[in-house]
Amino acid sequence: MAVSKRIVLHFPKRLVDRPIVYRLVKDYNLEFNILKAFFTQEAEGLMVIEISGEQNNYDKGIRYLTESGVRIQSLSQDVTRNEQRCTHCGACITICPTDAFELDPLTKRVNFDNERCVACEQCIKACPPRAMELHF
Numbered sequence: 001m002a003v004s005k006r007i008v009l010h011f012p013k014r015l016v017d018r019p020i021v022y023r024l025v026k027d028y029n030l031e032f033n034i035l036k037a038f039f040t041q042e043a044e045g046l047m048v049i050e051i052s053g054e055q056n057n058y059d060k061g062i063r064y065l066t067e068s069g070v071r072i073q074s075l076s077q078d079v080t081r082n083e084q085r086c087t088h089c090g091a092c093i094t095i096c097p098t099d100a101f102e103l104d105p106l107t108k109r110v111n112f113d114n115e116r117c118v119a120c121e122q123c124i125k126a127c128p129p130r131a132m133e134l135h136f
């Protein structure tokens with residue numbers, strides 16, 4: 001399935017000169033369009049891009065970016081969790097490419113960090129009680 005998404009990439013200082021985004025084309029067969037690029041006062045690089053390609057490649061590309069140290073923020077979509085529905089089964093933990101879910105070893109509950117979410121929608125399909133919801 002083909003997808004096209006707009007996301008915001010935050011590059012820490014040490015990554016600003018590295019050709020990270022170009023590897024999305026070369027290694028993951030994705031197309032991207034830079035809509036906006038600028039530096040913040042803290043010399044962090046900020047880039048708004050539109051990425052298109054196959055869902056599978058998109059997920060791998062996003063994982064590559066986050067593993068490289070790039071922080072990703074979704075632009076137009078927001079994913080939330082319906083706390084009443086979540087059973088803390090943990091099915092979402094391994095499928096999330098940005099590690100937005102974490103098991104608390106003490107409480108055995110699954111925490112969701114919305115800040116890390118890039119709205120890839122993987123957890124929405126995978127969550128058995130349909131606790132994850134997409135909003136536009």
Ligand code: SF4
Pocket residue numbers: 081085086087088089090091092093110126127128129130131132
């Ligand atoms: S898959 Fe759904 S029910 Fe299970 S922990 Fe994740 S959000 Fe909760």
Ligand code: SF4
Pocket residue numbers: 079095096097098099100101116117118119120121122123124132
């Ligand atoms: S939509 Fe779900 S799987 Fe995708 S990044 Fe957000 S929390 Fe992770």
